Amino acid sequence: MATIKQIRDQSPIILNISNMVTPQHVADAINFIGASPIMFDDIKEAADLVNISNALVINMGSSNDTDVEKSIAAGKYANQKGIPVVIDPVAIGASQLRQDNFAKVAKEVKFDGVRGNAGELAFLADIEWNAQGIDAGEGDGDLHEIAKAVAQKFNCVSLLSGVVDVISDGQKVVEVKNGHHYFAVNVGCGDMLDGILGACLAVDNSLDSAVLAARILSIAGEIAGETTENIPYTFLNTVFDTLYQLSDAQINDLQKLE
Numbered sequence: 001m002a003t004i005k006q007i008r009d010q011s012p013i014i015l016n017i018s019n020m021v022t023p024q025h026v027a028d029a030i031n032f033i034g035a036s037p038i039m040f041d042d043i044k045e046a047a048d049l050v051n052i053s054n055a056l057v058i059n060m061g062s063s064n065d066t067d068v069e070k071s072i073a074a075g076k077y078a079n080q081k082g083i084p085v086v087i088d089p090v091a092i093g094a095s096q097l098r099q100d101n102f103a104k105v106a107k108e109v110k111f112d113g114v115r116g117n118a119g120e121l122a123f124l125a126d127i128e129w130n131a132q133g134i135d136a137g138e139g140d141g142d143l144h145e146i147a148k149a150v151a152q153k154f155n156c157v158s159l160l161s162g163v164v165d166v167i168s169d170g171q172k173v174v175e176v177k178n179g180h181h182y183f184a185v186n187v188g189c190g191d192m193l194d195g196i197l198g199a200c201l202a203v204d205n206s207l208d209s210a211v212l213a214a215r216i217l218s219i220a221g222e223i224a225g226e227t228t229e230n231i232p233y234t235f236l237n238t239v240f241d242t243l244y245q246l247s248d249a250q251i252n253d254l255q256k257l258e
C-alpha cells in the first residue's frame with residue numbers, strides 16, 4: 001500500500017486531462033500531497049508527457065472531440081508504458097455526448113481506477129439512479145453493489161465517493177467513513193480526489209492505495225472542518241493547507257475504515 005511519505009519521497013508526476021472548470025484545484029491537491037501535476041492541451045505532446053509521467057488522470061467533465069482524441073492517445077501510451085490510468089465520468093448520465101465520449105475512450109484505453117459519485121458510477125453499473133448533473137443526486141441502489149459492478153466491468157479499482165466512500169476491486173469492498181459536508185458545497189473536490197487517486201496508484205497500483213486516496217482527502221476535510229464552521233470556502237483553502245501537512249500517523253489515528 002502507498003503511504004503519504006512515499007508520495008512525498010518519490011514525487012510522482014501526474015499527467016492530467018482536466019475539465020475547463022477545476023484544473024487549478026486539481027493541480028493544487030496533487031502538489032500539496034507532494035506529487036507533481038502537469039496539464040496539457042495539445043495532442044502532439046501526449047507521447048512525450050506520458051513518457052515523463054507516473055500516472056494519467058482523465059477527467060471527462062467538459063470533453064470535446066479534441067479531448068477525446070487526446071485521452072485515447074495519452075491513455076494508449078500510458079497503457080503501453082504500464083502507468084496507472086484514472087478516469088472520472090463526470091455527469092455521464094446528463095447527455096448522450098458524455099456517454100458516447102466515455103465509450104470511445106473506454107473502448108481503447110484500459111483503466112486502473114474509475115472515480116465518481118454514486119450517480120456517475122450507478123450509470124456505469126446500469127443501476128437506476130436519479131443523478132443531478134455533476135452531483136450524485138438520489139437513488140436506492142446499493143453502493144457496495146454499484147462499486148463492485150464498476151470494478152468488475154472495467155477490471156480495475158472503483159472509488160465511489162460521497163458521505164461514505166466505497167472502494168472496490170470487484171471482490172473486496174472497503175468503506176471510508178471520514179469526510180465533511182462542506183466538500184459537497186465546493187465544486188471540484190471530486191476532481192481533486194481523482195488527482196490524489198492518480199498519485200496513490202502511481203506509488204502502488206492496488207485497492208489499498210485507492211483506499212488511501214479516499215482517506216487522505218476525507219481526513220483532511222475532517223481536520224479542516226474543525227476550524228471552518230460557516231465559512232465553507234475557507235474550508236476548501238484549509239483543506240489544501242491540511243493536505244500540505246498531513247502525515248501517515250494522522251491518517252492512521254483518524255481513519256474510520258470498515
Ligand SMILES: Nc1ncnc2c1ncn2[C@@H]1O[C@H](COP(=O)(O)OP(=O)(O)O)[C@@H](O)[C@H]1O
Nearest residue numbers: 117161162163179180181183184189190217218
Ligand atoms: N456529504 C458529505 N459528507 C462527507 N464527505 C463528503 C460529502 N460529500 C462528498 N464528500 C467527500 O468529498 C470528496 C469529493 O467527493 P464527491 O463530492 O462525491 O465528488 P463529486 O464532486 O465528483 O461529486 C470525497 O472525498 C468525499 O468523501
Ligand SMILES: Cc1ncsc1CCOP(=O)(O)O
Nearest residue numbers: 019021061187188189190191
Ligand atoms: C461544474 C462542472 N461542469 C463540468 S465539470 C465541472 C466540475 C465538476 O467537479 P466535481 O465533480 O469535482 O465537483
Ligand SMILES: [Mg+2]
Nearest residue numbers: 090134190191
Ligand atoms: Mg465529480
